[in-house]
Amino acid sequence: MKLMLKKLEEYDLIIMLMAIALTCFGVVMVYSASNIMADKRFHDGFFFLKRQGLFALVGFTIMLIVMRVDYHLWKKLAVPALLICLVLLGMVLIPGIGGKAGGSSRWIKLPGFNLQPSEMAKLALIMYMAYSLDKKQDKVKSLTSGFIPYMIVLMFLIVFLVLQPDLGGALTLAAVAVTMLFAAGTRLTYILSMFLLALPLLAIKLSRGYHKGRIDAYLDPWSDPAGKGFQIIQSWLALGTGGVFGQGLGEGKQKLFYLPEAHTDFILSVVGEELGFLGVAVIIGMFFLLVQRSMRIAVAAPDTFGRFLALGIAVLFGIEATVNMGVVTGLLPTKGLALPFISYGGSSLLISLFAVGILLNISSGLKISPIGIKDVK
Template sequence: MATRREFDTTILLLVVVLTCFGVVMVYSSSSIMAAKRFNDGFFFLKRQGLYAAAGFLIMAAAMHIDYRFWRRLTLLGLAAAVIFLIAVLIPGVGANVGGASRWLRFPGFSVQPAELAKLAMVFYLAHSLARKKDKLHSFKLGFLPYMLVVGCLLGLLLLQPDLGSAIVIAVVALTMLLVAGARLSYLLSVALMALPVLYLAIMQVDYRRRRILAFLDPWDDPFNTGFQILQSWTAFGLGGLLGKGLGEGQQKLFYLPEAHTDFIFSVVGEELGFIGVLVVTAMFLVFCLRGIRIAQQAPDDYGRHLAFGLTFLIGMGAFINMGVVLGLLPTKGLALPLLSYGGTSLLTTLFAVGVLLNISRQTGEVKA
């Protein structure tokens, strides 16, 4: 007999707190810039607040829809993600910003297909790994098809170009395959073959090469390529142990680029100090641990793969962003889940959390 239990209240509470905190930090980090650019200091606050409200509704709906329902839409979702990734490359359809075509513009809002592609890939792998688990040890029948699908997504992302999202998808896919039982030799072979491609993708493109050099020695060009990370370090240094106080940060005043998106964690460090940084990091860590526990207790293979994939996707996104703003990783242009400004990222993350919470509500078959 199948039994139900309550949703994982720890994850639910963590996500609600992080999202609401994110709305506050978006306002704190963007109000001055928004007032100068849009003559409205509440511009980003109002939009992020609407995204959060819509995201909570989506999360609530996903919490109450059996996660197995989404399995029927797996191929449709994957096809839609591919179509959107192609659409952004079409001149006049995709919005080109800073030399990259990563957004589809609609009246009043925009969509970043890379975020949809990450979700679609996790759902596809969860569905296929559960269905073909006995063939996973076969390179031709079990491993190669996954590489072709993932390779298609990576190719479309690199054409935008969006190397950061491509790396995320590649790492999540290989990790899900490893956890599912794929041969380590297959995974290592793919990783080794990808290294020359990754090297060329970075070192043969000027701005990516300069990012790597800035990561290795930001003081070599402190007013250009090293500017972001040096300003981020300055923000953390100014924050000290307890921070300067919410809203009192100085680096967001046109010193720290992308303060409300990619580098919002730096604003947290300056305004709330080491304690604030530690609390936010701990919350994401607890989220990951609870998510892995949900995966272990899921009632079927599909639920296990899906819960792990969604948890790893969100957790890795968070810790990559933190690593970048702390100077531990090269700049990748990835948002901090739940905190950074951005509608597509927030909505897809809250949907993923809703699905994860639904899995947490399910239990296996037990004897009556």
Template sequence: MGDVDYPFLMAVILLLAFGLVMLFSAGSAKAFSNFGDSLWYFKKQLFGAVLGVVGMIVLARFDYHRLGKFSFGLLLLSGILLVMVLIPGLGTTTNGSTRWLFGFQPSEIAKFAVILFFAFSLSKNQKMLPDFLRGFCPYLAVLGVFVILLALEPHFSCIVLMGLSSCLILYVAGAKIKHFLIVGFPAVIGAVFMVVKEPYRMARVVSFLDPFADAQGDGWQIVQSLYAIGSGGIFGVGLGQSRQKYQSLPEPHNDFIFSVLAEELGLLGAIILIALFIFLIVRGIKIAAKAPDLFGTLLVTGIVGIVAFQALINIAVVTSSVPVTGMPLPFFSYGSTALCITMAEMGIVLNVSRQSHAPL
């Protein structure tokens, strides 16, 4: 077993450090307003980062092949936790969504559980995958169960991420394009139904088309985000000097943290952030391509895919390129559970890189 992929590790460390600095800056005003402590969000995030780094170090040394033995058990556990969230008195409801259980989001565990299960199962049953009914549909059924549970919360952004990463793993494993087309139509119909069913989702789509038409109402979030990004110019107004984070920009420490970054560090800071994500993703793809077996390839593909889709959608949302979906930015947005699990997943990628038999 060789060394870990140090360029990938360096990218992870830089993103983590960059994210903590920006969370402190973006979340200080909101934290003081809500809790009387400007460090409240930062301290919580720092705790998640420390746990995540420990998890990354442990999993970088833990043979990823042994994780396959726990894939079904973790999948079952995450499903049970998602059910528990929906039980009155157990789950915590915030902003109309019931996503929290005892202070953490089971959906974060579920995302990884589905990736791990798909990767391990497909590595054992890849030959069955071309068969639509016996090879392809069973994985869709598993995904469908989790989609239903997440829809009941509701947690639409997690459904999107889980669906995209699962399809990516299936595609890399050798699923036929025509099978995706067969299920794609009803999936699109279902997505449209979920949007139309909830007035707030429909309002987001309408406001996306012309956010300035209702700048004081449904278009408020994206208009304030664009004001923040535009105010930054090329070099930004200075770290910690954002004006939009003071009661104007919603969720400056969470979904719209990229807007604060662009305002404070300007176009230059935004380019550096995007470049770091691109480097991490490209390096992750190389690790997946050089993995010693199909399990490693699919596992890294799923993990890196989650980070890639999340970053892409978040940046697209805050720049008004797609409708608002409530998608956090990996390593940056507030969420100690998500950060801890993301760092642990990075450890798995590093472990796969250690076992690569070809130079990266």
């Protein structure tokens, strides 16, 4: 037992505890948000609980394995992983292979499990960029060899995601890639130029189809309270009803077929209704601590690859959590982006815990205090 504790002390236990706590809390909230709906749809109120619980157990096993694997292995697998993800993203669009839900084709149907390649692509892109930025440190300020190649890779990924369509996932990938490039020293003029070139295309995309409906609902949800604005209004009602202390775990009413996607994208609304502002504040604090510690690992990592790998994962967690919370509170237009560790979904949870395992391996041997870095291996 003492030997086991000694080995665990080599890793960043704060990150490990945050990941475990968020995941376990997510399992509880998935059950609370879905049991009535699951009983009506599947005649089994524990349907989503059993699946999310199984995903959590598998995810914890993956995390414990990956944290003991030298993170330099992912440098060797970065390019193959990215190519595999591109193939899988293409397979999603093939009828009969890709699974549809809500008008989007984002999953590959497997026996007992739907694989979402876009979740894998996020981590694969981070691995690839960390590997490439480590390899081309002296060329990062070059337009032709240090910026455009990354934009080409990013463009392929974004095209596949937009075709699904998954604009939220595409924007997340772009934000992570740009942040990593900026941290590596890419000229700001290149990034601004790319943004200006992409802005008209984004504006055209947002002005058509269901994206336009979401923008309209964001600007004035009360103009169509029973249609386009229904979801965000129900989310506000859930958060407002919860008040400071909440209605009590399991006592929420909006999940009773009022709030769409209560156990997935809008699970934070259920948290707000049942556990109140304090419950939501605790979740925000845990994510803040998780991202903060991940950033410190990035600063303290012993090599460039480790620094960029940890940075990319930290940014990914931060963006996904921030965007999901922004959507739930109406600060951002509605988009299908899960709350890491908490929303129902196997692909998201498994990849998130895989990423935590990588962070823990990078942290192995680093001495990071709650307020600063004491020592670097």
